[in-house]
Structure formats: structure tokens, C-alpha cells
Amino acid sequence: MTLRHGQAVALMVAVTFLWATAGVVTRQLEQAQAFEITFWRSAFTALSLALILPLWQGRGVWRRMVTSGRALWWSGVCWAVMFTAFMIALALTSVANVLITLAAGPLLTALISRLFFGQRLARQTCAAIVVAGLGIAWMFARQLGEGGWLGSVVALGAPLGGAFNWNLVQRSQREGHGVDLVPAVWQGGALVLGALLTHLWLTQRKETPA
Template sequence: MVAVTLMWATAGVVTRHLEHARSFEITFWRSFFTLLALLVILPLWQGRAVFSKIRDGGRALWISGLCWCVMFTAFMVALTLTSVANVLVTMALGPLFTALAARIFIGHRLPARTWIAIVVAGFGIGWMYGTQLGDGLLAGTLVALCVPLAGACNWTVVQHAHAKGQDIDLVPSVLVGAAISSLLTLPLAWPFQANSHDLGLLAFLGVFQLAIPCVLSVICARILKAPEVALLALLEIVFGIALAWIGAGEEPASSVVTGGALVIGALVFNELLGLRDRRASAAPLPGTH
């Protein structure tokens, strides 16, 4: 899972080294190369059954695919509009948005610790947004906000489907998302401006920054507990900011450091307490075997 977060974190620094590709063209090529990689990886991993899963997945799988499409597209567009740190810190709100979505649409009760984390993280993001009103970075941060919102929607749809007895495999829905993203951004990406250098970097993003780590993260999620996955996923923020700083000279603004510290601190607090509560509830009572 640590390796997965490191691969995810390469998006920012690699994007900063593109020469001619811009905005929607970047999104198109990354999604397209992700699609090609998954068309090879998934049949090798799951056999031809992966295509029948897509065909028989129903409405929930296609909604999940649309959510992946939004995440793929908004993430790359946001990177072209604002700093890597802004995008990654904003994306870190995913678990809290997911908790709120589960409370509103599925009726999951939220413990007090999660409400506290939501409030603290909200202050952190509010601080970031407030300091960006005059520097032209707010648009990119708002686009980045689409990523955790789509992620929360995706999780809610999957959980709702599971509650109705429908088993949705998230990996095929990633393939669907990559395909939809490629189709939607193709007209916006034309005419292409990327040279061979750019295509090589974008192919790297499609294969090693997205396709492979997405598959590995699904495998990790079957072994690790949800809070452990959520905590380890936060390493993407640390790795991503560090790589962009070292590899592209993009130093994070002080407002991002302050706001990001509040967001990450709130998430760590929430997930650690959640993990402790789960372990306590799973422990045998005294005198039992």
C-alpha cells in the first residue's frame, strides 16, 4: 500500500515536466493509456469474466464508472490550474465526504470523533480557500474538490448496491471510467500538441500512476482494514508534495501547509480512533473463549 501511494504521488511532478500537452489533452492521454493497460491487466488477472462483469453490472456499475471518469478528469485538469499541494490536500477530504454521504443517503450513524474531524478539516480547507481568493488558484482547487465528491458518490453507490445484494467489482468500473473519460475529453483535446516526450510521460502516468496502483490497492483493501488503508493513503499527500518540491521546484504555500496540517491531522485522529474502537469491539470479553 505504501508503494501504491508512491505511484499515485508521481502525477504532479510528472505533469510539471510536460512540454506541449495541456489541460484536457493531458487528461485524455492518461485515461487512454490507463484504458489500454487495464485491457491487458484485467483479463490476465480475472480472465474474460471481467467483460461479462461489465456487461451484467447494471446501473450501479455504470454510475461507479461515471464517478471514476469525474475523478480522472477533474484531477488532471486541477493539476494544470493550481499547485500539486492544493490538489492533494483537497482530495484528502474524500473519507470525510464519504462519511457524510453515508449518513445522508444510507443512514449510517457517525460517531462524535468523525463530526469533530469534519469540522476541523473544514476549517483547514476554509483557510486554504480564503487565502487563494486573490491569487488565481481558487478555480483549480474547486475543480479538485470534484474528486473527493465523486469518490464519496462512488462509495455510496457501491454500498447501496451491496445492501441490495448486488456485488460490484470496482476494478472493472475503473476500466469503464477510463473509457468514458477518454471519449469525453477527446474532442476537447483536439488538436493534439503532445510530442513524443510528452506521450512517454503520459503513458507512464496511465500505466504506473493509475492502472497498476488501482489494481494493487484493491488487493490491499482485501487484506488491510479500512482505517489502515485510509491512513496509508494519506502518504500520497506527503509523497506528492515532496516529489513536486524536489523534482519540479514547486514549494507549497504556507496557507496550504497550515490548512493541510489541519486536514491530515483530523483524518489521522478519526482513523486511529476508529481503528482502536474496532479492535476493542473485536476483543473477547473476560471469561470467554
């Protein structure tokens, strides 16, 4: 799918708006716990894409997924981390803290590209990373005294997962192996769903008397 510049910008603005309001909408679910929200979100993602992918990319999508290489599967793991960290963090701290932590995503992406993928960074980028790091440290220090630091630490999983995902995809594309992110999103949802179902089964097994 090819987009014109204006369409791409409009799509980015729409995605940013939806991502920014996701936390506010989620916090309105007063009767649901983090486990339930994460479970149903992952279940809907996995099941809906399981129906959409064959219609969109043909039945061979599952075969291509198996033979697409490690980058696609690692991308799925990154999506699973992002799904889980975002939802659990919302249950542990305020929406504002989660969104502030997510805003560090671009800088974390640049830092990880330097540390793990050997990319060079401009001095301005390094300075911005230092300033953002100090801001996050200050936010965590304040929450440490209030006992609410755990939510922000968990929230860091989302931008870290996104940062590794972006760098993995970029490296794979430079090597001539494109990564289709839609199957990767399905894999992320399926991984989280499988992990939660396993956790639920093990919990019920422990609670069931012998």
C-alpha cells in the first residue's frame, strides 16, 4: 500500500490521537482488572487478525509467516511486551505517568540503535537522550517516595519493546528481508493470549483440591 505524503501525515496524526486517548478510555473500565483487560484485548487482536489476514493476504500467509525468519518472530515478542506493559501499567499508575513514559520512545529507540545495533548518533540526539533520561529519573524519584514507581517501571516496557522492534525491523530491511508488521501484531496478541491462558490454567489447577 502506497500513501501520498499528506495521507501519511494524516494517518500518523490519527494514530497518535488514538494512542494518546487509549489510556483515558481504558481507565473508564472501572469493573475490569488489568488481567481481564489485557486478556480480552489480546484475544480480540489475535482472533480478528486470524480472520482478516487470510482474506487480505491469502491463505498462504500462515506458511509465509513460518518461513519469514527470526526477525518477524522477535517483532511479535516485542509487540507482546508492548501489549502487556501498557495495560498493566495503566492499572498501577496514572494515565499521565504512562503517557510521559511512552513519550520517551523515540529517544530510547535512538539509544538502543547506538548500544545494540552500532548506529551513530548526532550530538543533539545524545543531549536530548540525557535530558529525557534525567526527566524520567526525576519522575521515578518523586514516585518512589509516594510508592507509585512500579507502574512507571512497567510502563517502560512499552517504549523499550517498541524501540527494539523498530531497530530489528530496520536492520532486517537493510539486509534485504522485509518484515510484515501485521502478522507480527497477530503473533504478539497470540503470545500474550497463550501466556494468560496458561497462567489461568495453572492458577485454577493450584486452587482445585486434589
